[in-house]
Amino acid sequence: MSEPVVAQKSPIPVEVEAGKTYYWCSCGRSKDQPFCDGSHKGTGFTPLAWSADKSATVYFCACKHTKNPPLCDGSHKALDD
Known part of the structure; x- marks a missing residue:
């Protein structure tokens, strides 16, 4: 699998x-x-389903x-510029 795009x-x-x-977008390509x-x-890549336990x-x-x-x-703090 390739590296995701840093959105x-x-x-x-x-x-x-x-x-x-x-x-959640895991690939970084989503416009949303x-x-x-x-x-x-x-x-x-595939999206990750995540459920909120509270608002x-x-x-x-x-x-x-x-x-x-x-x-x-x-x-993100450790990524190269």
Whole structure:
């Protein structure tokens, strides 16, 4: 599998709703970041389903290198410019 596209080097804050499922873009190609729009087709990447356990602001990873997908873990800070 190839490396994902870095959509941006900072997390994307999203107000999530308890009980709702979100589909995080793992390839970085989606125009609807941080969520999947189907742009991964043919890349070997697939979206990751994530369900909110409570309503809150969540910081989704946009660099696609997090070790805690789909949430930001600060991995973007170690990426080359």
